[in-house]
Amino acid sequence: MNSYQEEAILFGPEDKLLGVLTRPTGQPVGSVGCLMFNFGVMHRVGPRRIQVKLARRLAQQGVACLRFDLSGLGDSRTPSAIGNFDEQAIVDLRVAIDQMQARFGVEQVAVVGLCSGARHGLQVALRDSRVAGLLTFDGYSFTSNAAKLRRRLRRFTRFPMAQTRRWLGVLFGRDHTAQGDLLESGERSPEVGPEGFRSALEQLVARGVAICLIHSGTFQRRDRNRDQLHPLRGAPVLDKVRYEFMANVDHSITELSAQEAFIDVTCGWVAQLQAGKVAQVAGAAASASPAVQPVQAMERSLATSC
């Protein structure tokens, strides 16, 4: 017998968003729920179905989950008034939090943002005080030039023939596209620089939001002293966030053992968040900053750092 139940729903204005609720059964629903959404253009199941597995495991520990598609992605439709995609994503996430509150009575949520979802997760965490936790996977990464060079060299030695052919093609004008460039993985540069990211983390930590930053082994082979956030080394805020480098997990969380490891870390973090929620809320009350102020601060930091 499963210790969870799943329900497919349409929700939001005009019922244009589609998601699946995973509800714990046989135990009380915890006061912190969990939100999951798209990984790039993949629909809500996530890479290799990881978000289905994660939601079910979380539900087994009493955490209600909603995984859904942002407007225009997966099975969700676009709103009648089409606006900026990133802005709409924030609206969608806040509507999803409303839904979690209405359906499960949860007070706060943890947002899981995989890859490109990290930036939407960060934005909604800054704007909505109901976000108690933010977990990003391969979200914001600011590696040093030396680390980037090591990565390119390693990649070249892994695929020497393919890369030689490709770069000779580029040299002789036969191939001007980025296709076939195995030295880079084509990930988008973060929309905020290191300073903007540090500022955002500081605002969230001050509000009592728990942060977990997970990095896969896809972009670097190993991690020495938080290589993925090189310019932020020494920043006091990094001591207040959880930083995980998972060398045996790739960006798409391909191997089943990697999936287990990722789910274990995520479930452990959510369990701690659930247990420590009261203290964090008290911390948030002490800082007592209205939700709009961090947004303005974020916008200022974006303007100065990008």
Added chain:
Amino acid sequence: MSPFYFGPADRQLFAIYHAPAPDAAVRGALLMCNPFGHEAIRVHRLYRVLAERMARQGIAVLRFDYFGLGESAGEDGDGEMKGWRLDLMRAHEELVRRSGASSVAWLAARLGAAIALQSARYAQGLQRLALWDPILDGAAYLEQMRAAQLNALELGFYAPDPAWYQTLAPGSTRPLTEALGHTISPDLAAQLAALRPDSLQLPPSVRAAVFASPGDTVAPAWSAQEAARGGSVSCEEMAHPIDWTADPLPNQAIVPAHVMGRLTAAIQ
């Protein structure tokens, strides 16, 4: 678009029903049969867009996930071919019940095509099959998945692990236990190994349109075999940019227009 779960309590399947547009004359029904594992994630967007297009033209459409895959109940490794055939039949009945249609078509991609062919003779009202890049040789498919897993790991890590090659090198005799994040159970592996083109037959009452990628010799040969048996089957080459085993990325074609056009024509 209505998402819901259906089926027995211990085998709940996720589905989305696209009702025909209210202003369109109802012209029939279409069941969309997923490929296996990651390939279903890869084709998700194309299926959704095609389903909406069909519904606008008066065709009721049902998309669903097999047990142990996608949003359906079941854990990794719970699914296997016999169960998936039952899932497909339950989805067919659900589509007929909801739409009231007497004429049904199935669109089935990759391994979904094999499941569809194994189930077709039991489906009342099934008239047409569109089979896209069908998997008709299960042993070859297992080798494709082995290669895809190795490729994904090589691209996914900067440091190759020698252990991968013991299981994933071409011709390895070790059993393939996982592919692109999905478990290959011993039962499923055995069923796939036993899947051969000559074990798949088209029912006489069903017309089939096969779309095969360039270089696929199995699908045209199977089509010729079925035509020789008196079956109503056509086979066309259809090149397309979709790499079934790659992640869908924003800079890649996800819903190629010519694929949509040809599948639409085959279904109608």
